[in-house]
Amino acid sequence: DELDRILGLDLSGQPDLDLARDNFLLDCYIGLRIADYKNLREHHIIEIEGTKMIKIRLQKTGNIAVVPLNKKALKILEKRNYDFSTYGEYKTNILIKEVGKLAGIDEPFIKTITLGGKVVEQEFKKYEKITHHTARRSFATNLYLEGVPTLDIMQMTGHTTEKAFLRYIRVTPEQTAIRVSKMHAYFSVD
Secondary structure, eight states: OHHHHHHTOOOTTOHHHHHHHHHHHHHHHHOOOHHHHHHOOGGGEEEETTEEEEEEEOTTTOOEEEEEOOHHHHHHHHHTTTOOTTOOHHHHHHHHHHHHHHTTOOOEEEEEEEETTEEEEEEEEGGGGOOHHHHHHHHHHHHHHTTOOHHHHHHHHTOOOHHHHHHHSOOOHHHHHHHHHHHOGGGOOO
Protein backbone atom coordinates (compact mmCIF):
# COMPACT_ATOMS: atom_id res chain seq x y z
CA ASP A 1 0.00 0.00 0.00
CA GLU A 2 2.76 2.45 0.92
CA LEU A 3 4.71 1.69 -2.24
CA ASP A 4 1.58 2.31 -4.32
CA ARG A 5 1.06 5.64 -2.56
CA ILE A 6 4.63 6.65 -3.39
CA LEU A 7 4.20 5.46 -6.99
CA GLY A 8 0.95 7.41 -7.35
CA LEU A 9 2.40 10.78 -6.35
CA ASP A 10 2.36 13.48 -9.01
CA LEU A 11 5.93 14.76 -8.89
CA SER A 12 5.90 16.49 -12.28
CA GLY A 13 7.97 19.65 -12.07
CA GLN A 14 10.02 18.15 -9.24
CA PRO A 15 12.74 16.18 -11.05
CA ASP A 16 14.88 15.53 -7.97
CA LEU A 17 11.96 14.06 -6.02
CA ASP A 18 10.87 12.09 -9.09
CA LEU A 19 14.35 10.56 -9.48
CA ALA A 20 14.56 9.77 -5.75
CA ARG A 21 11.17 8.07 -5.95
CA ASP A 22 12.20 6.02 -8.98
CA ASN A 23 15.47 4.97 -7.34
CA PHE A 24 13.70 3.95 -4.16
CA LEU A 25 10.79 2.12 -5.78
CA LEU A 26 12.96 0.26 -8.27
CA ASP A 27 15.03 -1.15 -5.44
CA CYS A 28 11.85 -2.06 -3.54
CA TYR A 29 11.05 -4.21 -6.59
CA ILE A 30 14.54 -5.68 -7.23
CA GLY A 31 16.34 -5.62 -3.85
CA LEU A 32 19.92 -5.05 -5.04
CA ARG A 33 22.71 -3.63 -2.91
CA ILE A 34 23.61 -0.05 -3.78
CA ALA A 35 26.91 -0.98 -5.47
CA ASP A 36 25.09 -3.42 -7.77
CA TYR A 37 22.19 -1.06 -8.35
CA LYS A 38 24.52 1.70 -9.59
CA ASN A 39 26.11 -0.72 -12.08
CA LEU A 40 22.77 -1.84 -13.52
CA ARG A 41 22.50 -1.36 -17.31
CA GLU A 42 20.23 -2.57 -20.08
CA HIS A 43 22.49 -5.54 -20.89
CA HIS A 44 21.71 -6.95 -17.44
CA ILE A 45 18.07 -7.44 -18.51
CA ILE A 46 17.46 -10.92 -19.89
CA GLU A 47 14.35 -12.84 -20.86
CA ILE A 48 13.78 -16.48 -19.94
CA GLU A 49 10.56 -18.27 -20.86
CA GLY A 50 8.77 -14.96 -21.42
CA THR A 51 9.85 -13.45 -18.11
CA LYS A 52 12.17 -10.44 -18.02
CA MET A 53 14.80 -10.58 -15.31
CA ILE A 54 17.89 -8.83 -14.06
CA LYS A 55 20.99 -11.00 -14.17
CA ILE A 56 23.97 -9.38 -12.49
CA ARG A 57 27.16 -10.44 -10.71
CA LEU A 58 27.01 -9.18 -7.14
CA GLN A 59 30.04 -7.15 -6.11
CA LYS A 60 30.04 -8.24 -2.47
CA THR A 61 29.89 -12.01 -3.00
CA GLY A 62 30.80 -12.47 -6.66
CA ASN A 63 27.68 -14.64 -7.03
CA ILE A 64 25.20 -14.19 -9.86
CA ALA A 65 21.78 -12.87 -8.85
CA VAL A 66 18.77 -13.32 -11.10
CA VAL A 67 15.70 -11.29 -10.11
CA PRO A 68 12.37 -11.45 -11.98
CA LEU A 69 11.00 -8.04 -12.91
CA ASN A 70 7.44 -6.91 -12.38
CA LYS A 71 5.69 -4.38 -14.63
CA LYS A 72 6.36 -1.51 -12.25
CA ALA A 73 10.10 -2.18 -12.19
CA LEU A 74 10.23 -2.48 -15.98
CA LYS A 75 8.42 0.82 -16.39
CA ILE A 76 10.92 2.59 -14.12
CA LEU A 77 13.88 0.97 -15.88
CA GLU A 78 12.56 2.10 -19.27
CA LYS A 79 11.78 5.60 -17.99
CA ARG A 80 15.39 5.96 -16.77
CA ASN A 81 16.93 4.25 -19.84
CA TYR A 82 18.30 1.45 -17.64
CA ASP A 83 20.93 3.80 -16.20
CA PHE A 84 21.28 4.62 -12.52
CA SER A 85 25.00 5.47 -12.61
CA THR A 86 24.35 9.08 -11.63
CA TYR A 87 22.30 8.00 -8.66
CA GLY A 88 23.47 9.67 -5.45
CA GLU A 89 22.63 7.67 -2.34
CA TYR A 90 23.10 10.53 0.14
CA LYS A 91 20.87 12.93 -1.77
CA THR A 92 18.29 10.22 -2.42
CA ASN A 93 18.17 9.38 1.30
CA ILE A 94 17.30 13.00 2.04
CA LEU A 95 14.78 13.36 -0.79
CA ILE A 96 12.98 10.03 -0.22
CA LYS A 97 11.97 11.25 3.23
CA GLU A 98 10.20 14.18 1.56
CA VAL A 99 8.55 11.80 -0.91
CA GLY A 100 7.39 9.61 1.99
CA LYS A 101 5.97 12.64 3.76
CA LEU A 102 4.11 13.73 0.61
CA ALA A 103 2.72 10.20 0.27
CA GLY A 104 1.36 10.37 3.83
CA ILE A 105 3.61 7.65 5.23
CA ASP A 106 3.54 9.27 8.64
CA GLU A 107 2.52 6.44 10.94
CA PRO A 108 4.29 6.94 14.27
CA PHE A 109 6.52 4.17 15.57
CA ILE A 110 8.82 3.62 18.51
CA LYS A 111 12.46 2.76 17.90
CA THR A 112 14.57 1.41 20.73
CA ILE A 113 18.19 2.48 20.63
CA THR A 114 21.13 2.39 23.01
CA LEU A 115 22.63 5.77 23.89
CA GLY A 116 25.57 5.90 26.28
CA GLY A 117 24.83 2.40 27.52
CA LYS A 118 21.17 3.21 28.25
CA VAL A 119 18.24 1.78 26.32
CA VAL A 120 16.08 4.64 25.11
CA GLU A 121 12.81 4.66 23.20
CA GLN A 122 12.33 7.36 20.59
CA GLU A 123 9.23 8.09 18.56
CA PHE A 124 9.48 8.83 14.85
CA LYS A 125 7.15 9.19 11.91
CA LYS A 126 7.77 6.43 9.40
CA TYR A 127 8.87 8.74 6.58
CA GLU A 128 11.62 10.17 8.81
CA LYS A 129 13.46 6.85 8.75
CA ILE A 130 13.09 5.91 5.08
CA THR A 131 16.44 5.39 3.34
CA HIS A 132 17.60 3.55 0.25
CA HIS A 133 18.43 0.57 2.46
CA THR A 134 14.75 0.51 3.49
CA ALA A 135 13.97 -0.41 -0.13
CA ARG A 136 16.19 -3.50 -0.05
CA ARG A 137 14.71 -4.60 3.27
CA SER A 138 11.20 -3.99 1.90
CA PHE A 139 11.93 -6.18 -1.11
CA ALA A 140 13.03 -9.08 1.10
CA THR A 141 10.27 -8.58 3.66
CA ASN A 142 7.47 -8.28 1.09
CA LEU A 143 8.57 -11.44 -0.71
CA TYR A 144 8.79 -13.28 2.62
CA LEU A 145 5.28 -12.15 3.57
CA GLU A 146 4.01 -13.37 0.18
CA GLY A 147 5.30 -16.84 1.04
CA VAL A 148 8.34 -16.91 -1.24
CA PRO A 149 10.75 -19.47 0.24
CA THR A 150 13.58 -17.92 2.24
CA LEU A 151 16.29 -19.62 0.20
CA ASP A 152 14.83 -18.22 -3.05
CA ILE A 153 14.84 -14.68 -1.64
CA MET A 154 18.39 -15.15 -0.38
CA GLN A 155 19.55 -16.06 -3.88
CA MET A 156 18.13 -12.80 -5.20
CA THR A 157 19.42 -10.60 -2.38
CA GLY A 158 22.80 -12.29 -2.11
CA HIS A 159 22.51 -13.27 1.54
CA THR A 160 24.73 -16.26 2.24
CA THR A 161 23.25 -17.44 5.55
CA GLU A 162 19.66 -17.82 6.63
CA LYS A 163 20.58 -16.44 10.05
CA ALA A 164 21.75 -13.15 8.50
CA PHE A 165 18.71 -13.02 6.22
CA LEU A 166 16.21 -13.53 9.04
CA ARG A 167 17.79 -10.64 11.00
CA TYR A 168 17.50 -8.57 7.85
CA ILE A 169 13.78 -8.78 7.18
CA ARG A 170 11.34 -6.72 9.21
CA VAL A 171 8.23 -8.70 10.09
CA THR A 172 5.88 -7.85 12.94
CA PRO A 173 4.28 -10.58 15.05
CA GLU A 174 0.94 -9.64 13.49
CA GLN A 175 2.33 -10.04 9.97
CA THR A 176 3.71 -13.44 10.88
CA ALA A 177 0.35 -14.55 12.29
CA ILE A 178 -1.50 -13.40 9.15
CA ARG A 179 1.04 -15.07 6.85
CA VAL A 180 0.89 -18.36 8.72
CA SER A 181 -2.91 -18.33 8.93
CA LYS A 182 -3.14 -17.96 5.13
CA MET A 183 -0.60 -20.69 4.44
CA HIS A 184 -1.80 -23.45 6.74
CA ALA A 185 -5.21 -25.09 6.94
CA TYR A 186 -4.68 -25.71 10.65
CA PHE A 187 -5.68 -22.10 11.28
CA SER A 188 -8.81 -22.18 9.11
CA VAL A 189 -12.04 -21.20 10.89
CA ASP A 190 -14.26 -22.94 8.33
